[in-house]
Amino acid sequence: MKPIAILETGYPPEALRDSFDDYPARFRALLGEGAKTVRYDVQNGHLPEDPSRYAGCIVTGSSAGVYEDHHWIPLLTDWLRAARGKTRLLGICFGHQIMAHAFGGRVEKSGKGWGVGLHSYQVMTRESWMHPRADSIAIAVSHQDQVVAVPADARVIAQCEFTPYAGLAYGDDAMTFQCHPEFQPAYAAALTELRRGSRIADELVDEAIESLKRPNDRAVLTAWVRAFLLLTPPPVEGDGSGI
Secondary structure, eight states: OOOEEEEEOOOOOGGGTTTSOOHHHHHHHHHOTTOOEEEEEGGGTOOOSOGGGSSEEEEOOOSSOTTSOOTHHHHHHHHHHHHBTTBEEEEETHHHHHHHHHTTOEEEEOTTOOEEEEEEEEEOOOOTTOOSOOSEEEEEEEESEEEEEOOTTEEEEEEOSSOTTSEEEETTTEEEESSOTTOOHHHHHHHHHHTBTTTBOHHHHHHHHHHTTSOOOHHHHHHHHHHHHHOOOOOOTTSSSOO
16 A cells, blocks of 8 residues: 655654654554554644645644645645645644645634633544544544635534534545644643643643543544545444444
């Protein structure tokens, strides 16, 4: 199978880099040992020349906003427009936002403030790669920006009151989520704690960290990502898998 390209658009804060993996390493763990990956440092101008050489491309999270004046954001925007239809595209957090931006939507810093902790989304559609099936998923989040207007050809696949456009799909070969299936609860908690007081109010930090102790659905969304990118088949009914 062709490799998966991981488009690295951001890095963990310096204070957490000795204790936690970088974002490409987390996506490699999410995809599993059998998946071959190639890493591209987007902030330093590196992007795949030929997206069709890859089974899929993951656009990671970033502390940047799509509306900010960084030289690499227009390059990535143009690349995504050109790559669409040539490979499978997955966007996570910033990746979710920049794909919506590239395809005709709008992203803004939300007046609702920070989304942190464990958020639960209602699943709005039944996509072919959604196995196991789930009516809702609870996943760690960390964002201020939100998609506030969706592209004309996007369909909303997940939503909640705080984030109405939490998951989007485009045709059969592009999908995005605002949440972070690649974040372990410990990293999500450490990241939120790092922003206590200076960026996020103490009360919200406390609520977020407490929420991260509850059960989550990382395994479900991980299975969806693998099914979407690696084209893993759904389980056969009655095979004893319990799914």
